[in-house]
Amino acid sequence: xxxxxxxxxxxxxxxxxxxxxxxxxxxxxxxxxxxxxxxxxxxxxxxxxxxxxxxxxxxxxxxxxxxxxxxxxxxxxxxxxxxxxxxxxxxxxxxxxxxxxxxxxxxxxxxxxxxxxxxx
Amino acid sequence: xxxxxxxxxxxxxxxxxxxxxxxxxxxxxxxxxxxxxxxxxxxxxxxxxxxxxxxxxxxxxxxxxxxxxxxxxxxxxxxxxxxxxxxxxxxxxxxxxxxxxxxxxxxxxx
Numbered sequence: 001x002x003x004x005x006x007x008x009x010x011x012x013x014x015x016x017x018x019x020x021x022x023x024x025x026x027x028x029x030x031x032x033x034x035x036x037x038x039x040x041x042x043x044x045x046x047x048x049x050x051x052x053x054x055x056x057x058x059x060x061x062x063x064x065x066x067x068x069x070x071x072x073x074x075x076x077x078x079x080x081x082x083x084x085x086x087x088x089x090x091x092x093x094x095x096x097x098x099x100x101x102x103x104x105x106x107x108x109x110x111x112x113x114x115x116x117x118x119x120x
Numbered sequence: 121x122x123x124x125x126x127x128x129x130x131x132x133x134x135x136x137x138x139x140x141x142x143x144x145x146x147x148x149x150x151x152x153x154x155x156x157x158x159x160x161x162x163x164x165x166x167x168x169x170x171x172x173x174x175x176x177x178x179x180x181x182x183x184x185x186x187x188x189x190x191x192x193x194x195x196x197x198x199x200x201x202x203x204x205x206x207x208x209x210x211x212x213x214x215x216x217x218x219x220x221x222x223x224x225x226x227x228x229x230x
Contacts, residue, residue, distance in 0.1 A: 037219075046123070046221060046222070046223045046224040047158075047166065047209050047224070049211070049219040049221055051218075052219075060218055061218070062121070062218060063121060063218065064121070096165055096166070104154065104171060104172055105154035105155060105171050105172055105211065105213060105219075106156065106171040106172065106177070107158075107168055107171075107211075108168050108171075108177060110165040110167075111165065113165050
């Protein structure tokens with residue numbers, strides 16, 4: 001069974017860079033059939049798509065975050081990562097990683113989520 | 121990219137049917153059949169219940185069904201059960217090669 005798990009600091013200072021990693025187990029991140037993405041949810045609010053990456057390194061980002069976001073993939077470690085620069089309190093959220101089936105909207109596997117708080 | 125429009129809340133009694141709408145534009149819902157629905161219980165990760173407008177993943181109850189007309193997609197839950205009380209989100213692919221979620225709907229089972 002595929003599993004995704006987010007990891008990274010739970011507290012980040014304002015203006016610094018938020019860095020998270022999603023480790024994939026039970027399947028290969030190098031699958032040509034899937035895309036890997038990040039989604040966040042501020043406390044008490046709705047879901048926001050951040051972006052996704054293909055195993056080849058091809059990315060797409062939410063236009064509202066594009067200037068601050070980088071998603072990368074490390075196929076040797078079966079991981080993909082999120083970096084969000086110049087964070088503010090508005091970036092405080094639960095961050096989820098997920099897998100989507102290519103050619104479909106089927107986002108079928110999600111990590112448990114990790115809360116990142118931006119505070120000094 | 122603006123969030124898709126969903127009602128903030130809906131409610132129904134056990135056994136009844138409810139429908140949640142998800143309204144987008146011709147740049148997303150109206151163009152692509154890549155609309156999905158997710159169920160989220162408090163403190164939990166979202167769970168996929170409908171994908172590509174009408175498809176149910178294996179293991180999801182057939183009480184959940186999806187449809188689309190023009191720029192609006194809909195999720196119908198029939199035979200409402202207490203365990204269906206949760207937040208529901210839609211999402212869609214867009215003409216910008218990105219994805220957009222709805223604002224979410226809180227379902228209360230009376």
